[in-house]
Amino acid sequence: MTTHTDNLETAKYTGTRVERSNQEVADLANRAYKYGWTTEIESETLEKGLNEEVIRQISEKKGEPEWMLAWRLKAYRHWRGMDPPTWAKVRYETPDFQDISYYSAPKKAPEKKSLDEVDPKLLETFEKLGIPLGEQKRLAGVAVDAVFDSVSVATTHKDILAKKGIIFCSISEALREHGELVRRYLGSVVPANDNFYAALNSAVFSDGSFVYIPRGVKCPMDLSTYFRINAQNTGQFERTLIIAEEGAEVSYLEGCTAPMRDENQLHAAVVELVAHKNATIRYATVQNWYAGDEEGRGGIFNFVTKRGACLGANARISWTQVETGSAITWKYPSCILKGDNSVGEFYSVAMTTGRQQADTGTKMLHLGKNTRSTIISKTISAGRSDNSYRGLVRVMPKAANARNYTQCDSLLLGSTCGAHTFPYIDVRNRTASVEHEASTSKISEDQLFYCQTRAIRPEDAISMVVNGFCKEVFDHLPMEFAVEATKLLGVSLEGSVG
C-alpha cells in the first residue's frame, strides 16, 4: 500500500492572485447552486426516530410482502450492533439517528396510476428542475423515474419499454408486481449487513428504481432517475437495483438536488447492479446535493454504497460519477469481476469547495481470469475543502492475467485546500498486472495570464482549465449529462463536448 498526501506548495504562489482565483472558484460554486428552493406541498411524514415499529409502518405504507418486512427487520437488528465507519478522511458529527424522520411522502401521490393523478405541484417541481414528466414535454430519448422525498412520483416511457420486456419502475412497485425478481437479487451484491449505512438503508429504504433488462435486449433509450429531497428533517434512503440478463445492455443516469437548509440531511443510498454473461451496464451519476454554506453549515451527508457484480463471462460494468455537491461524500462505486474476461470501469470527477469533504473512489475485485479494470479519478479541490481518492484493487489467486490501470489526478485551486490519494493494491496472482499513476497539479499563474492575454477573464480561465482536466471523464458521460456536468463546474463547454 502506498499513501501520499499533497498540499499545495505555499510560499511562492500565495500571492493575491491565487487568493483571488480562490474567491472566484467559491463564487462559481455558489452561483452554481440554483436548486436551493423548496416546494410547498402537503406531506405525510413519520414521526422522527427509528425502531421496529417505524420499520413496520414503512413496510405497511408501501404494501410490501411479508418477506420484505422480515428482511428489513433483520437488517435493522444488524445495524443496531454496528458502528459508523471512521476510517474515511472526513470529519463530521455523526447524525442523531433518532432525530431523523425516515419517511416523508406527498399526500396526493399515493398510487400513481397515471400522470393526471399526480399533484401538479410535483410535476411543476420536476419541470423547474429541468425534468419535464408530462406526455408532451417529457425528454424524448430518456425514460425518467422521478423520486420526491421517499416516493417515486412518476415514471415516463414505461409503455415503450414494456414492449421489449424491460421493467423500469419504482422499487416499491417492483416489490408488489415483480416480488420474486426483487427477492432473488436484493442484497445479493450489497448484503444487508455490508456496512453501517447499507444496513440502515436496508432497514428503512423508502423508494428508488428497479430495472430489469431481459436476455439479449438492448435498452432502446437511456434510463434515468432523478432524486429530489424536499422535506425538512428527513433522510432519503433510496434503493436501486438493476439487472441485466445475458447479453442485455442498459445505460442508466442518476441526478439529484436538494433545497438549501441550515441543518445537515442524511442521504444513505444503496445501488446494486447485476450483469450476467455478455451483459453491459453503464451507470452515470451527476451528484449535486446541497453542499452547505461557506462556513460549512448545512448540506447533505451523502453516504452511499454502490456496487456491481459481473457474474458471467464478458460482462461489463462502467461507473461514471461527477460529484460536486454534498457537505460530505463517502462513496465507492465498485465492481466484483467474477465472470472470466469481465470488465470494470470507474471514471470519476469529484470537486470540493468551501468546507466540503469528499472521500470517494472505488474497489475493483478481480476474481475471474483475464478480468480487466480501469480507474480514472480526477479530484479538484478549492476553498477550505478536503478531497480524497481512496481505491482498492484486489486480484484474487484464481484471477490469472488480471489487468488494472489506475490514474489519479488531483488539481488544487488555492493554498487552503487538501488533495489526498489512498490507493490500496492487493495482488495474489503472479500473472496479474497492476498500474498506478498519480499526479498533483494546480492552476498556474502562467495559465491564467496566458488566457487573459487571449481576452479570457480569470474566472473563465479557471473553468476552462478545470474542464480540460476533467475531459477524460466527461467523455464517458452521455451528452446531456456532460453538458450538465460542465455547467456544474461553472463552465459552458458548448460545441466542444463529445
Next chain:
Amino acid sequence: MLQIRNLHASVDGKEILRGIDLDVNPGEVHAIMGPNGSGKSTLAQVLAGHEVYEVPEDQSTVTFLGENLLEMPAEERARLGLFLAFQYPVEIPGITNEYFLRAALNETRKSRGLEEFDAMDFRELLQEKMAHINIDPGFAERFVNHGFSGGEKKRNEILQLAVLEPRLAILDETDSGLDIDALRIVSEGVNKLRSPNRAFIVVTHYQRLLNYIVPDFVHVLVNGRIVKSGDKNLALELEEKGYDWVKETFAGATA
C-alpha cells in the same frame, strides 16, 4: 497607436524597466533587441498586463488606441487589440485549440458588440486561417500546446495571432529554440499578417530573426532603458560588434 512615456516597472522591489519611451504607429514593425537581463521580456509582459510587475502610474503612461493601458487588466487589453506571442506558450490539457480560440475570439467580439461565432462558422474561419499561414489542420483538434514541440508551440502562437487579428502584436523571443526551418515558417506566417493597420513589436536577442521579419525600427535595450534607436542596419551593426559594444558605449547612460 501606442505611446509609451517614462515606463518604469519593478518586481519584488527590483527595478527592471527604468524609463522607456516609445511610439509605435499602425503598419510599423519595431524590433527590441538587447542582451540577457536588459528587460526585453519584461517590457513585453508589462505591456500585456502581467500583474507581477509594479508600474508607478504617477510617473509612467502607456496609451494604446487612445486608452490608458495601465488601468486595464490583461483581458481588456487583449479585447482592445493587443496580442502577446509568448516565449514559452502555456499548455492547457483537455481543451482543444479550436475551442480555446473560439472562446478568445468571441470574448473580443462580445466586448465590441459584435455577434459571436457559432461552432460551425468558427470552424470554417479557423480552417481558412490555417490554410493561409500553412498550419497543419490537425492543430485544431489538439489540446492547447499540450504535447507540442517547441516549434509547434511557436507556430500555434502565430495561428492565434492570425485568428484574433490584433492591432498590435508583441512577439516575445518567438525565435528562441527554433531551428532555421522553423524560424522561416514562423516568419513567413508573421509576414503574411503584416498590414497597414497592424503594428508589431518584435522582441529578440538575435539579429537572424530580423532577416526574415524586416523591421522599420530597431531599438536597443540595455539595463531597462532604450539606449539607441535606428533602422534595420542597427541590428546588423549589433550583430557585428556584439552587445558589449553597446554596453560600453552607453555605460554612462545606463549607470
